[in-house]
Amino acid sequence: MRKNIISLNIAYFCNSMKKVFSKITSFILACFVLLSTLSFTVEKHYCGRFLVDVAVFSKAKDCGMNMMSHSDEQHTEAKKSPCCKDQIIVIEGQDELKTSFDQIDIPEQIVITSFFYSYVDLFSIKENTKTDYVEYAPPELVCDILLLHETYLI
16 A cells, blocks of 8 residues: 555656656747847947947947047038947847748658657656555465475575
8 A cells, every 4th residue: 555655656746847847848948949039239339449338239338539520610520539449249030930840851850759759758657567466365375385395495
């Protein structure tokens, strides 16, 4: 009776661990999809050799060394000094996520299907076919065969 309780506890533990592992895996995969589709820009402003400002998702602030040049008396333009330099890094994410199973080659299909079947079988609970008859007594011996054949373990 005690073995049945222990096996039920183990089965419950394995089932709960399977659910937790499945939730963690799905969360990691969702984060992976989110990060693979995210695109952003990083802007850096250098004044001479020195980095003045770094901005992610926005424009970097300049160093304030703007020079005024009067090309026309009516229009004034603000130009940056020639020592200033802006560096823009654009990181583009993936635009298209839908890939059909038909576009994947045959060896890749085999790897994916074998991984799927091994993953499914990894957490399946195997039925215990061994039955213990704890409540039943063994049958009575009519004659002791070991004594009858004079076989003794030493």
